[in-house]
Amino acid sequence: MPALNPHLASMPSGYLFQEVAARIHAYEKSHPGREIISLGIGDVTRPLPGVVTRALADAALEMSTPEGFRGYGPEQGYEFLRAAICKHLYEPRGVTLGVDEVYISDGAKTDTSALQELLAPEARVAVTDPVYPVYVDSNVMAGRAGQYKDGLWSQIEYLPCVRENGFVPPLPRHYVDALYLCFPNNPTGVALPLRELQRYVDWARQNGALIFYDAAYSAFITSSEVPRSIYECEGARECAIECGSFSKLAGFTGVRCGYTVVPRSLYGGALGKMWRRRLAAKSNGVSYPVQRAAEAVFTPEGSRAWRDNVEYYLNNARAIRNALRKLGLQTYGGVDAPYVWVVTPEGMSGWQFFDFLLERAQVAGTPGEGFGPSGSGYFRLTAFNTAEKTEEAIWRICAAFA
Numbered sequence: 001m002p003a004l005n006p007h008l009a010s011m012p013s014g015y016l017f018q019e020v021a022a023r024i025h026a027y028e029k030s031h032p033g034r035e036i037i038s039l040g041i042g043d044v045t046r047p048l049p050g051v052v053t054r055a056l057a058d059a060a061l062e063m064s065t066p067e068g069f070r071g072y073g074p075e076q077g078y079e080f081l082r083a084a085i086c087k088h089l090y091e092p093r094g095v096t097l098g099v100d101e102v103y104i105s106d107g108a109k110t111d112t113s114a115l116q117e118l119l120a121p122e123a124r125v126a127v128t129d130p131v132y133p134v135y136v137d138s139n140v141m142a143g144r145a146g147q148y149k150d151g152l153w154s155q156i157e158y159l160p161c162v163r164e165n166g167f168v169p170p171l172p173r174h175y176v177d178a179l180y181l182c183f184p185n186n187p188t189g190v191a192l193p194l195r196e197l198q199r200y201v202d203w204a205r206q207n208g209a210l211i212f213y214d215a216a217y218s219a220f221i222t223s224s225e226v227p228r229s230i231y232e233c234e235g236a237r238e239c240a241i242e243c244g245s246f247s248k249l250a251g252f253t254g255v256r257c258g259y260t261v262v263p264r265s266l267y268g269g270a271l272g273k274m275w276r277r278r279l280a281a282k283s284n285g286v287s288y289p290v291q292r293a294a295e296a297v298f299t300p301e302g303s304r305a306w307r308d309n310v311e312y313y314l315n316n317a318r319a320i321r322n323a324l325r326k327l328g329l330q331t332y333g334g335v336d337a338p339y340v341w342v343v344t345p346e347g348m349s350g351w352q353f354f355d356f357l358l359e360r361a362q363v364a365g366t367p368g369e370g371f372g373p374s375g376s377g378y379f380r381l382t383a384f385n386t387a388e389k390t391e392e393a394i395w396r397i398c399a400a401f402a
């Protein structure tokens, strides 16, 4: 047996979604003919805008001509896309970025899991609880997480986000080298106003720590006081790296394109240099047609289409939230995010509420404990199903409570 990575070999299995699927399957088997509606979908469902798929096809065809053929592109991504991101995602928010500060990738999962490669093996990181599991898992595989016990890793600092603090993470109590933040948040759906986010930036600068900011859901922000980017905070260029994605913005989950911003001013350019070096070692970039498709997201037709899709999902979220509130349930999120985070009724665990909804309403969601111990007693419903199915699911949930 070769010497294998012990941290990877002993990782706890991604048990949650398997268990969800198993319970749905068991229910379907014992109740044939009853259709289950999933409000647990973590993927977009609206088709891609026509202008995007046309750009994808045109770029592919261009590649079959001698003039249009392209081999390896720049590792950092084509300048046309980096410039479009600066112009359309950042300039309107008053954030001026240089094209050399933007790095194109095949998605935010790739980048958020790679950020920890910037850190020393002994570095300490903090995450929220509940959390998008990628931040934790990538540090586990790198051997930075310590021992696993009761759903937590001993060397990671967890910042509980619960009803009592409005799902706003407390500042780390111990020294950490990097803090992962994701707003609007998956799974809680909570977004932070600028003055709240500024507190973490101030803390990071005072403590010489980095913030790894996941802005995957920025397109869903509707509240005027919520920043789309951490760089809207004063001093964030001195401490923060931001990841973004076309996945939730424009339906690119199956096309694959994202980006990371590493400001030039971060430690005198040292981090930008490291990120560039790392990319050069590990990647040959994202395909030309995909980058042309991403560029088309910012055309007038593309913008209209993705804004319509976002509105479609947010209407679903609003319908879910309003209906559950009428039933007397406490809900969070769903305003600036496609997720509604529900406090389970009568002290049920997330799994008990899962079984209740499955059996009484044939509606599936996601138990909060799947995202961390502080998610226990909560339940995630997503707005990614069709408007018709979402309405039907709401109707069934209301009937189950009657």
Ligand SMILES: *Cc1c(COP(=O)(O)O)cnc(C)c1O
Residues within 6 Å of the ligand: 106, 107, 108, 109, 110, 132, 182, 186, 214, 216, 244, 245, 246, 247, 248, 252, 253, 257, 258
């Ligand atoms: C969906 C999601 C992403 C996007 O990942 P891609 O790899 O770009 O598809 C990133 N972060 C969070 C928290 C997400 O939920």
